Amino acid sequence: MVELLQEPILIHKRKKKIDIAIEQSWSKIAPFWPLKNLIAVNPLAGFEDLPFEEALTKGKAYFQEADLPLPMQSVNRETIKWLQAFFDEGQAVIGMPMRQNGLFQAVRHLLPYDNRLWPKDNKILTWLNHLPEDPLEVIPDCLNFLEITGEQQEKFLSLLLTTLPGWAAHIQYRTSWASGADLKHNYPVQKADYLALRLLLTCLLWPSAKELLGWHEQALKKAGTKSLVSNMHKAERLYRQSLLQKLTTQSLQQSEEPDAQLVFCIDVRSEPFRRAIEAQGRYETFGFAGFFGVPVSIENDITGESHSSCPVLLQPAHHVTEYPLCNRDSLKKEHRKWQSFQKLYQSLKYNFTTPFALAEALGLASGLSMLKRSLWPGKRLSVPHSHDWKPNLDSISYEQQCNYAVNALRMMGLTSHFAPLVVLCGHGSQTQNNAYATALDCGACGGRHGAPNARILAAILNNVAVRLHLKQQGIHIPTLTHFIAAEHNTTTDEVALYTAEVPGEVMPYIEALTTDLQKARLQNSQWRSAELGLELDEQKAKKHTATRARDWAQVRPEWGLARNACFIVGPRTLTKQINLGGRSFLHSYDWKQDNDGSSLTSILTAPMVVAQWINSQYLFSTLDNTAFGSGSKITKNITGKIGIMQGNASDLMHGLPLQSVYMNDREPYHEALRLLTVVYAPLKRIDAIISAQNILQKLFGNGWVTLACIDPETHEPYILQRDLQWFKA
């Protein structure tokens, strides 16, 4: 009787312990977003609780080991095979059976048929045929079989994840970060599913896998990162000293009344372009997170497709549909036509027998098209016409609209002195045949183009009722002032202005701005061409960047956010006279308008954290492009439409490709520096914020980000030490 009672309790206890071990093992894995919206992440995000140096050492032992025990490689090979099949989002026509029941159920059903795993052993086959349905039961069973007990369990589970880090990272994304439509997936996966699969394969292929623990101990012992860190320290100090010296010598003079104000994303690529447009006339520019403070998902009325368009730290709060402003019907018809054409092609390509005829019928056309795209990449056969869109704001209530308006204007410090024209400028890239295309788009918009969000905020701020509310809040927008949306093409430096519903009296400003944007484009294209290693005159540079955007063979269409190094929070006047070399995230901030520090809190806990993710992604992809980056583009292979493998099959290569951070195979273009945040605000206010925010204590205290402050009173620079004490720089 007593025994009977005790048993369930024991099982219960064991289960709980295993739950904790599972959770702990997954905490080491950073997420990896799929290709359709590549979000920069810190590949060592699982070790951010540790001081930077210690995290580097751990990272080295877990992810950078040159070799792996041979039987574990077999386990990896079989894991990759099943994961490729399971996580396929539309490559294969004949898909993995039973996928809709989830990863573990599908594999549990299929493993007994896999003769590569159990050559001529009926005992194993019987075991496979009678596996428990619950992965949480399989995990302890397998651990027992492998004789891994107690404390070792968590470590062993971690190693199962870190020895195939890219795939684990994708599953981390699917199970912890996927949002919106991606959350309700047709093919569900749980964290325990994957560990159960790994353990099953390990039991089958490497019964003495306990040795992996010893292998890892060895790796930990020899992992040293001292010289790397000291070199990095030196470079960081140099950069910091020179930047702070420049910043503290600026006189913060307000310039004359501007003709137009332009708000750009904090993205480092905005900085050189802002400099270029400011040079053309009386323009004032601001930096603000590119989703313009509106957490939305966007639906395209023509295609019916929708996506989240806000930082991944937020969940979209509204679903906004965008309608084309003209010929909706003809656009829909065009879209349907294009779809039928694609259907025609796909129906012939993805079947038996018909591809033989398809290849013969399309051979000539493909040959001609291939020659054109390879020999004359810049030539465009048809000019794509862009049209203006109008968001339907019904899903955002009046109160919420007012809220978004007030918060956005306050946070960027634009509450008075409005110019007649205010441009909210999102950004996006334009590349061809580029698997990593979305890594060049707006991170604040969840790896998408930023124009829809700009259109939403512009529509809100043009709303008379909202302006009335703003007036009550002390923000007086003149009637003459008009907000328009725009999008900066970061590959060509073209700026598209969305001006369909602009009142006539603003038109002259827009015309002048259009001309000046053209000039700014020339100037910035020239500078960017030089960064790409080509000294060209302005016109040639313009042509060159446009060609890069259209070239299907181009592996470096633009440098993206490479060389990013600092995040500056303060008014533009602080940086306006300095050439920051496209290395700075610039967030506008006026400490005088933020008495309670709430704006600064938001800036440091949201945009700065995103900047740190981006910075870490570039940093680690540069330090070790194989372990943390995705290797060269020239041998890449896209699997399941979700990610990159190298060659025939490999780990899912998360991180940036070699070509995004290296000039060539040997010389990095990106400089591996940790993020330096500079805030132009009183020390005391910053201190108060840090002591209230755990994430900031973690990032600054563990040395992931260096914080510097320029005190507005004294104009003296201070630097926050690891013990969170300030010292004068």
Added chain:
Amino acid sequence: MVQLLNNIQLYFHVDALAFVMLLLVGIVGLSLMAFSSRYLKGDSRYRKFFLTLTALIASVFIMVTADHIVLFLVAWGCSDLLLARLMVHKPNWRAARASGWLAVKNFAVGWVLIGAALGLLYFQTNETSIQQLIHATYDPTILTIALGLLFAGAMTQSGLWPFHRWLISSLNSPTPVSAIMHAGLVNGGGFLLARFAPLYLETPKLLTIVFAFGLVSAFLGTFWKLMQNDIKRMLACSTMGQMGFMIMQCGLGLFPAAIAHLCWHGLFKAYLFQASGSAAQEKRLDLGYPPTLSDFAVALLCGFAGAYAFAVSSHKSIFVADTNFFLVAIACVASTQFALSILQPLTWKRITIAFFSTTLVGTLYGLSVFCIEVLVKPLNIMQAQELNSIHFIGLGVLVFCWMAVLFRRHGAQPAQQSDLESWTYVRMLNASQPHEKTITTHRNHYQN
């Protein structure tokens, strides 16, 4: 030396077949040179890559024009070695080395087989000129053995089952190398058969065997292609299937059709490899399977029209029961499929559109095949064979598989799958995996 130079034209023979191959390799080579000049920017082996690629193209030029068997064999071997050299672009990456090594072993087997075949023919005739060899008379047994060896060599080159492993394990190569491999070098098998076509046409029984082997690869390659989860292996398996079809065309005695297929597929596949970076952006659309029977019936009628148009424009008679019928039947399947995606949902307007566009496309398709056939007409290697039961089985397999994809269960899969389906899936998945040494089983084994 002077004499050698004087006689140099004796070692070469440029006929229509060589001309077509020169054109194909020239166009693909030119395009890939331009592509790679930007795609490989910054690569530490940039110069070496271009030198090797140039040498490869030159070597293929010599191979397709060579008339002396020794020159031919040397050029064939050189081309393959240069290709393997290009495949191992990253020599520190062990998986890439394994891919190259696997290819070299396969090519070596092929080279020995072809060498043996040419040796046999040489000892029978004492001729070293291929042109002389293909018009000589032989002892039938010896001829069959020689042509069998030659065919086996062709199979190694074209990645046909059972010599397919190297091809589907070859994707550790840079993208442009895959492109030239799939557009150029794997076609070597088809070229070889076409070159010796006059002899093959004398051995109809062997042609049927050729057809049967082609069918196996066409089936397996397409099946595997449909179940691959990554873009490049999908393309590789697809090539295997396409090569199978090309060999089937050879087996039907329709060598010019095989050459047409080789050219058009080469360009098509080269394009797809270069464009493989866009795979994630391609969204699969719901194709409305399974079609209703009335849709299918109307589509079939349009398909007949398309097939008829194909037959007329490619100058094939559909009223004679020879192997040309086979190609017309394939055109009929493709036309039906084409019409089907226009026909849903069924309206009179759509029926009209489907009918006319299918006829038009059938005509264009026929013309594209016909223009290559005209080019190689002087070789007189278009000799349709009598239809036999193997041909009908082959046609049956191809039509059945096509219909099976159309009409199989779609949409929400059942919670339980039949054992046979699961068994087939797992076995086929395993069979289509690359050689294990060519998989990067530990991330840090990848070496740039």
